[in-house]
Amino acid sequence: MEANLQKASSEELILSAAQEVFMEKGLAGARMQEIADRAGMNKALLHYYFRSKEKLFQVVITKAISSLLPRLLGVIETDLDLFDKIRHLTSEFIGFLNKNSFLPVFIVNEINRNPQFFFKNVVRQEKAHLDSFQRQVEEAVHQGRIRPISPDQLFMNMMSMVVFPFLAKPVFKEALGIPEEEYQRVIDRRRIEVADFLIQSLRP
Amino acid sequence: MEANLQKASSEELILSAAQEVFMEKGLAGARMQEIADRAGMNKALLHYYFRSKEKLFQVVITKAISSLLPRLLGVIETDLDLFDKIRHLTSEFIGFLNKNSFLPVFIVNEINRNPQFFFKNVVRQEKAHLDSFQRQVEEAVHQGRIRPISPDQLFMNMMSMVVFPFLAKPVFKEALGIPEEEYQRVIDRRRIEVADFLIQSLRP
DNA sequence: GTCTATATTCCGATAGAC
DNA sequence: GTCTATCGGAATATAGAC
Numbered sequence: 288m289e290a291n292l293q294k295a296s297s298e299e300l301i302l303s304a305a306q307e308v309f310m311e312k313g314l315a316g317a318r319m320q321e322i323a324d325r326a327g328m329n330k331a332l333l334h335y336y337f338r339s340k341e342k343l344f345q346v347v348i349t350k351a352i353s354s355l356l357p358r359l360l361g362v363i364e365t366d367l368d369l370f371d372k373i374r375h376l377t378s379e380f381i382g383f384l385n386k387n388s389f390l391p392v393f394i395v396n397e398i399n400r401n402p403q404f405f406f407k408n409v410v411r412q413e414k415a416h417l418d419s420f421q422r423q424v425e426e427a428v429h430q431g432r433i434r435p436i437s438p439d440q441l442f443m444n445m446m447s448m449v450v451f452p453f454l455a456k457p458v459f460k461e462a463l464g465i466p467e468e469e470y471q472r473v474i475d476r477r478r479i480e481v482a483d484f485l486i487q488s489l490r491p
Numbered sequence: 492m493e494a495n496l497q498k499a500s501s502e503e504l505i506l507s508a509a510q511e512v513f514m515e516k517g518l519a520g521a522r523m524q525e526i527a528d529r530a531g532m533n534k535a536l537l538h539y540y541f542r543s544k545e546k547l548f549q550v551v552i553t554k555a556i557s558s559l560l561p562r563l564l565g566v567i568e569t570d571l572d573l574f575d576k577i578r579h580l581t582s583e584f585i586g587f588l589n590k591n592s593f594l595p596v597f598i599v600n601e602i603n604r605n606p607q608f609f610f611k612n613v614v615r616q617e618k619a620h621l622d623s624f625q626r627q628v629e630e631a632v633h634q635g636r637i638r639p640i641s642p643d644q645l646f647m648n649m650m651s652m653v654v655f656p657f658l659a660k661p662v663f664k665e666a667l668g669i670p671e672e673e674y675q676r677v678i679d680r681r682r683i684e685v686a687d688f689l690i691q692s693l694r695p
Numbered sequence: 696g697t698c699t700a701t702a703t704t705c706c707g708a709t710a711g712a713c
Numbered sequence: 714g715t716c717t718a719t720c721g722g723a724a725t726a727t728a729g730a731c
């Protein structure tokens with residue numbers, strides 16, 4: 288309560304500046320000097336708070352991932368009907384990414400550079416939640432409510448349609464020949480359209 | 492003919508080593524020393540052939556993109572039926588990426604770091620081909636052969652489902668709890684399943 | 696905790712012999 | 714064309730005053 292009213296501490300300033308720079312430039316491309324500048328303080332302070340660039344990066348990326356994951360799992364573990372769950376998941380997720388549109392590039396990039404890191408710190412215990420989604424799909428198939436489909440493939444399709452437009456934004460914008468604001472609108476329409484597209488495909 | 496029998500020239504050795512390293516580490520993360528090592532020669536030679544790291548990178552990325560694009564546009568400009576075109580496109584594309592699975596991460600990454608570069612060198616004149624695909628979709632909607640859908644959204648969905656599983660491979664592997672070879676099989680099944688999924692969704 | 700100044704490491708690039 | 718040796722700059726990291 289009280290803490291929220293204080294202006295941000297140096298540590299917080301560094302972290303948010305670091306997140307910006309790392310997301311734009313990646314680990315190797317980021318400069319401690321630039322982070323310091325954006326945080327409005329001296330380079331040496333970064334080392335005072337976080338020993339090294341590597342350590343700072345680790346903190347930033349861990350925070351980024353844990354801002355993303357719980358949000359999804361929260362929706363997955365509700366006891367909604369399959370179609371409603373799909374609608375909530377896609378809409379929530381796209382809405383969130385729209386406010387953090389650098390996150391996907393950042394995560395994809397670093398996850399591919401250093402795969403083992405993530406699965407030490409994140410994921411792992413979250414797999415159970417995913418399994419429950421898979422079972423829900425299988426059940427719906429069994430009841431004939433949706434056409435036969437592999438839960439894995441459905442999951443991949445859903446995630447792909449949600450995340451990829453953020454990764455490929457510059458390409459799509461150019462390919463479709465539309466400016467920034469228009470692309471924003473196209474993306475925003477996807478909060479509904481992706482779920483529609485999925486559900487249409489699932490008709491028996 | 493004859494040239495193919497020669498062993499690779501230094502220039503070719505550098506280029507293929509450079510592609511490897513740039514794809515794994517990105518522009519900023521790559522080291523000229525490592526490229527030289529993998530090419531089995533001295534660092535100074537890289538500068539002899541390609542003045543600078545930047546120049547070398549430019550050659551590599553231009554080659555990479557032009558290995559990808561014509562393949563897609565070739566399929567788009569055939570006069571196949573819409574569904575057949577979708578089947579060909581997805582299958583071709585996934586098959587190609589399966590043999591160049593680092594390419595998507597590389598391109599997404601660098602395209603976001605430096606968007607303007609690409610649209611100077613690539614794309615641009617290719618937009619016409621895409622427009623013809625868009626028109627074909629609109630026509631099919633008009634004829635009632637498929638349900639009403641925005642061509643843009645369909646195009647994004649198709650590309651997303653094709654490319655994203657390569658970008659998110661480490662995550663999907665972990666999330667689905669399957670080993671490398673199994674993931675290969677899942678991807679390979681997608682050469683058919685993605686088209687099926689799309690076409691199912693398009694039913695009127 | 697925060698700064699200035701400096702040490703240290705790393706890496707792209709060049710010079711010059713062969 | 715290819716190598717060894719080295720330069721010069723940039724960036725991370727530390728020392729030490731305040």
